[in-house]
Amino acid sequence: MIGVGISMAKRIRIKTGIDGVDELIEGGMPEYSQVLLAGGPGSGKTLMCFEYLYKSAHNGDTAILFSFEEDTKNIVANAKDAFTEFTDIDELIESKKLIIYGSEMSRAYMSRGEEKPRFAFSEMLTQLESLVASSGALRIAIDSISVIKLFIRDAFEYRDLSVSLISMLKRLKVTSIITMEMATPEKSSLIFEPEFFIYDGLIVMYSTGGSESRTPAIEVIKMRGSAHSFATVPYEITSGGINLLVLAGRSNRSR
Numbered sequence: 001m002i003g004v005g006i007s008m009a010k011r012i013r014i015k016t017g018i019d020g021v022d023e024l025i026e027g028g029m030p031e032y033s034q035v036l037l038a039g040g041p042g043s044g045k046t047l048m049c050f051e052y053l054y055k056s057a058h059n060g061d062t063a064i065l066f067s068f069e070e071d072t073k074n075i076v077a078n079a080k081d082a083f084t085e086f087t088d089i090d091e092l093i094e095s096k097k098l099i100i101y102g103s104e105m106s107r108a109y110m111s112r113g114e115e116k117p118r119f120a121f122s123e124m125l126t127q128l129e130s131l132v133a134s135s136g137a138l139r140i141a142i143d144s145i146s147v148i149k150l151f152i153r154d155a156f157e158y159r160d161l162s163v164s165l166i167s168m169l170k171r172l173k174v175t176s177i178i179t180m181e182m183a184t185p186e187k188s189s190l191i192f193e194p195e196f197f198i199y200d201g202l203i204v205m206y207s208t209g210g211s212e213s214r215t216p217a218i219e220v221i222k223m224r225g226s227a228h229s230f231a232t233v234p235y236e237i238t239s240g241g242i243n244l245l246v247l248a249g250r251s252n253r254s255r
């Protein structure tokens with residue numbers, strides 16, 4: 001049969017920069033991947049996006065965060081509070097290596113006062129595309145896609161818009177993390193939403209264990225082009241970044 005035996009060229013890997021996560025996915029996300037990061041409230045999605053972009057910028061690659069949820073000042077203040085070892089955040093922002101567009105930008109496209117809430121999504125995508133193209137950024141995070149779901153209730157329209165977002169990001173040749181709020185942080189109640197499957201990768205942040213002792217843990221459900229781990233790995237949020245605790249019998253604290 002034609003096609004059998006064709007081996008795929010080795011894909012370039014883009015590091016998430018998160019201690020332990022890259023080890024789960026063969027060294028990083030395949031270049032140009034659009035990866036969905038799903039988790040409950042407070043699981044650390046925004047901080048993980050920030051760490052990915054911060055590390056990229058710190059290593060010389062321009063990175064942009066588009067937040068639909070929080071304003072720029074809050075995002076930076078929270079990240080500085082959590083990650084006190086990231087001492088050059090201000091310099092990276094000043095030099096436009098790390099660019100943060102808070103909800104001030106996306107709010108301009110949302111209106112609630114009319115009969116029906118409206119989100120001018122296509123117009124916003126056009127602006128997003130030109131901002132990414134003019135900055136030369138290669139690493140993007142969008143936090144979170146769930147806000148869009150609040151405005152666009154029709155499941156087919158939501159899926160179509162998600163597909164256009166992903167196509168745009170692929171056209172721009174960026175490697176992105178896009179977050180999604182899960183209704184529950186419990187691993188046992190994870191529901192696979194239809195739109196999960198349009199992304200190249202899916203990483204989930206859960207709370208595991210009973211109500212008495214909750215442990216946050218991370219799992220890679222899908223990563224196209226990667227023989228990824230299926231382990232559910234506990235993590236902690238430390239002043240030096242998010243840190244997966246145990247992987248293949250060793251601590252990931254050591255760098």
Ligand SMILES: Nc1ncnc2c1ncn2[C@@H]1O[C@H](COP(=O)(O)OP(=O)(O)O)[C@@H](O)[C@H]1O
Nearest residue numbers: 039040041042043044045046047048081082237
């Ligand atoms: N200074 C800190 N030290 C340790 N953990 C922190 C600190 N600041 C925030 N966190 C943790 O990060 C969580 C918020 O992370 P965030 O990325 O905003 O969550 P999400 O975006 O998933 O809602 C908090 O609930 C807390 O557990």
Ligand SMILES: [Mg+2]
Nearest residue numbers: 045046069143
């Ligand atoms: Mg958040």
